[in-house]
Amino acid sequence: MMHQISSSPFNKAVEKLASLPGIGNKTALRLVLQLLNRDQQEVEEFGNAFINLSQQIQYCDSCYNISDSSTCSLCSSPTRTNDIICVVENILDVIAIEKTNQFSGKFHVLSGIISPMEGIGPNDIRIHELIERVNKTHPKEIIMALSTTMEGDATNFYIYKKLAHLNIIVTTIARGIGIGDEIEYTDELTLGRSLLNRIPFKNTLAL
Amino acid sequence: MMHQISSSPFNKAVEKLASLPGIGNKTALRLVLQLLNRDQQEVEEFGNAFINLSQQIQYCDSCYNISDSSTCSLCSSPTRTNDIICVVENILDVIAIEKTNQFSGKFHVLSGIISPMEGIGPNDIRIHELIERVNKTHPKEIIMALSTTMEGDATNFYIYKKLAHLNIIVTTIARGIGIGDEIEYTDELTLGRSLLNRIPFKNTLAL
Numbered sequence: 001m002m003h004q005i006s007s008s009p010f011n012k013a014v015e016k017l018a019s020l021p022g023i024g025n026k027t028a029l030r031l032v033l034q035l036l037n038r039d040q041q042e043v044e045e046f047g048n049a050f051i052n053l054s055q056q057i058q059y060c061d062s063c064y065n066i067s068d069s070s071t072c073s074l075c076s077s078p079t080r081t082n083d084i085i086c087v088v089e090n091i092l093d094v095i096a097i098e099k100t101n102q103f104s105g106k107f108h109v110l111s112g113i114i115s116p117m118e119g120i121g122p123n124d125i126r127i128h129e130l131i132e133r134v135n136k137t138h139p140k141e142i143i144m145a146l147s148t149t150m151e152g153d154a155t156n157f158y159i160y161k162k163l164a165h166l167n168i169i170v171t172t173i174a175r176g177i178g179i180g181d182e183i184e185y186t187d188e189l190t191l192g193r194s195l196l197n198r199i200p201f202k203n204t205l206a207l
Numbered sequence: 208m209m210h211q212i213s214s215s216p217f218n219k220a221v222e223k224l225a226s227l228p229g230i231g232n233k234t235a236l237r238l239v240l241q242l243l244n245r246d247q248q249e250v251e252e253f254g255n256a257f258i259n260l261s262q263q264i265q266y267c268d269s270c271y272n273i274s275d276s277s278t279c280s281l282c283s284s285p286t287r288t289n290d291i292i293c294v295v296e297n298i299l300d301v302i303a304i305e306k307t308n309q310f311s312g313k314f315h316v317l318s319g320i321i322s323p324m325e326g327i328g329p330n331d332i333r334i335h336e337l338i339e340r341v342n343k344t345h346p347k348e349i350i351m352a353l354s355t356t357m358e359g360d361a362t363n364f365y366i367y368k369k370l371a372h373l374n375i376i377v378t379t380i381a382r383g384i385g386i387g388d389e390i391e392y393t394d395e396l397t398l399g400r401s402l403l404n405r406i407p408f409k410n411t412l413a414l
Contacts, residue, residue, distance in 0.1 A: 005298065006280045007273045009256075009263040016256040020238045031227045032260065033298055036273075037318075040261045047257030049216075049223040050242070054250035056216040057243060066214045066243075073213045091212065091240055111244075 062133065064109040064126055066091055080104050086143040087130065087159065089113050089152075093145060105143075108133065113146055113155040122158050131162055144172040269340065271316040271333055273298055281305075281314060288312050293350040294337065294366065296320050296359075300352060312350075315340065320353055320362040329365050338369055351379040 005011065010032060018028035035043050059065065060072035067073070074080060074094075084105030088094055094107050110125040134142070142163060146152035160170050176194035177186050186194075212218065217239060225235035242250050266272065267279035274280070281287060281301075291312030295301055301314050317332040341349070349370060353359035367377050383401035384393050393401075 005273050005302070007264065007275050009259045010273050013256045013260040016253045019253075021241055022234070023238075027229070029302075030299065031230075034228055035257070035260065036264060043261035044258055046223045046226075047254045047259075047261065049220045050254030050257070051251055052216045052254075053220040053239065053242065054247045054254065057214065066212050066217050068214050092237065095212070095236075 063107045064111070064129070065094055065107060074098075075106055080106060082106060082137055083140045084143060085130075085134070085139045085141075086145050088145050089147060097145065103143075105139075105141075110146075110155070113149075113151045114158060115151045122155075125155070127155075127159060127162065130159065134163065134166065134168065139168065141169040141171060144170065146172075148175055270314045271318070271336070272301055272314060286311065289344055290347045291350060292337075292341070292346045292348075293352050295352050296354065304352065310350075312346075312348075317353075317362070320356075320358045321365060322358045329362075332362070334362075334366060334369065337366065341370065341373065341375065346375065348376045348378060351377065353379075355382055 013032045013035070014025070014028045017023055017031050018025050023031070035046060058067050058069065060067040060075055061070045062075045063072060065072040065074060081104060084103075085108050086097060086103055086105055087108045087110060088097065089110055089112060091109060094109060097103050097107075108126070108130050110127065110130075112120055112125050114120060114122055114125065142159070144156045144159065146155055156172060163170055174197060175190065176197060177183065177190060183191065220239045220242070221232070221235045224230055224238050225232050230238070242253060265274050265276065267274040267282055268277045269282045270279060272279040272281060288311060291310075292315050293304060293310055293312055294315045294317060295304065296317055296319060298316060301316060304310050304314075315333070315337050317334065317337075319327055319332050321327060321329055321332065349366075351363045351366065353362055363379060370377055381404060382397065383404060384390065384397060390398065
């Protein structure tokens with residue numbers, strides 16, 4: 001312990017905040033002191049938000065997005081097609097993709113990616129649920145939108161294999177140079193991939 | 208709102224974390240998602256820590272440090288003298304000073320400093336309690352250890368005036384060049400102050 005305040009409710013609150021990723025002991029200390037500057041009721045509401053989170057959080061039965069009901073707003077939207085399912089690692093990726101306004105299909109939110117180092121196998125991340133859903137709803141395309149890491153590639157490959165016997169197009173989002181990036185500062189893997197995956201120039205004219 | 212997840216317990220938790228200083232909306236989102244990866248019970252404990260904080264936090268009756276009882280461990284320590292009271296802005300400063308192992312008196316924790324801009328006047332920060340305590344316990348010295356800001360200076364001066372009629376030495380901690388700092392990179396105010404407050408060289412030999 002880096003400080004010497006002998007108050008167990010105080011230290012417990014510091015400890016809990018410091019358990020969050022990116023929040024060190026000193027920051028947690030500061031944050032708890034900041035909370036103590038507020039009204040008692042506000043601090044109670046702060047705590048209650050997390051009690052409610054633990055007790056009331058719901059996930060969509062279909063895509064596993066966080067939801068207020070058993071079907072999330074994306075899955076129940078009449079303007080979104082069931083023909084395309086975009087597979088993502090977590091809810092932050094749903095938010096990121098939604099912001100692009102380039103996707104009007106449904107999502108499937110895995111709870112992470114296959115990572116043997118962390119003991120996360122294919123059975124831990126709702127791949128089974130994806131296969132079941134595909135067998136039931138018969139989408140035409142599955143877009144894999146996972147990280148470009150070893151783990152992401154492994155997860156891509158595993159799901160691809162699982163879907164291979166079905167009549168479905170499996171695609172992955174394009175890897176290449178970011179818009180606005182300069183070629184000389186792009187790492188060689190990305191640059192190499194963007195050369196390999198080059199597309200006819202006329203196809204870009206419509207964008 | 209920067210995201211579109213329609214779950215009120217989720218959004219409430221994000222909002223509460225984002226209300227903490229230095230934690231933006233996106234970070235709060237990440238942190239809540241990280242919490243959701245934990246067991247339900249752990250998230251409940253997280254929330255309970257803050258409920259307990261709001262309900263059970265206690266302050267020392269004498270110095271206003273956070274405490275487990277009505278007298279904090281520093282005030283009840285038999286090895287600490289009552290002759291010196293060090294006045295600080297908040298509990299972080301108590302921790303910082305305690306780490307130096309250079310102070311064995313008592314503290315008085317103001318709840319901030321005088322700041323007309325933020326509507327904080329002398330009556331809001333336990334100065335009255337300090338004066339009362341001084342009149343009761345008759346310390347020999349008051350060390351002012353406040354920020355070197357306009358507000359800190361104003362608070363120093365206000366307290367100094369309030370104590371002027373008593374037979375007490377009021378000191379402030381030394382301002383000057385930090386240990387290890389280079390003169391050429393020191394700002395002119397600090398350097399000027401360290402010249403004004405120069406001390407006989409032989410006094411430093413004992414340190």
